[in-house]
Amino acid sequence: MKIICVGRNYADHVKELNNEIPEDPVIFLKPDTAKIHDGDTFYIPSFTNDVHYEAELVVRISKVGKHIQPKFAHKYYDQISVGIDFTARDIQQKLKEKGLPWEKAKAFDGSAAVGKMVNFREMNWDVQNLTFRLNVNGKERQKGHTGQMMRSVDELIAYISTFITLKVGDLIYTGTPAGVGKVEPGDEISVFLQDDAMLNVIVK
Ligand code: MG
Secondary structure (H helix, E strand, C coil), X not given: CCEEXXXXXXXXXXXXXXXXXXXXXXXXXXXXXXXXXXXXXXXXXXXXXXXXXXXXXXXXXXXXXXXXCHHHHHHHEEEEXXXXXXXEHHHHHHXXXXXXXXXXXXXXXXXXXXXXXXXXXXXCCCCCCCEEEEXXXXXXXXXXXXXXXXXXXXXXXXXHCCCCCECCCCEEECCCCCCCEECCCCCEEEXXXXXXXXXXXXXX
16 A cells, blocks of 8 residues: 655645745655554654644545546545644655655655544545644644635546555645644654544653
């Protein structure tokens, strides 16, 4: 499986990092070795002093697809969750300044936490009308609404599948809203979808 992440999909987060609103979606990949799950420990890598959490809606691909049209994209996923796109912001900043790829800042071991999956249709949820939030040590630090995405899940799937074949089990991280911040050893991070706790990780 592979992990495909979307950057700069919420205008308020683009502003908080002083980035430009992209004409086309920004996409990047994480390897399967990046994935950790609910209940796991996230270890801050030794090469960074500034790892940020980014809470995101995560969509799991349920059918192989290439060149998927937006109107058919909903047929290619049924399970969703929330996840954390852990980012070594100090490393990313240096790479961005040089125009280099982001992998060292984004694709390291443990950098893709993913929560328990839920069938959103069985829950009668509209994927573009969901709230999610991230707490650090019980305090709310980040909150988003999927209606604020600049590109909807269906548009993202269509866009990504023009470049990359999507396979069953692939995960798409759909971008983070404003409120990203640094993690510290000992932090307990919890991510909620609607009011359901989906993901809990301890930082070491
Ligand atoms: Mg992100």
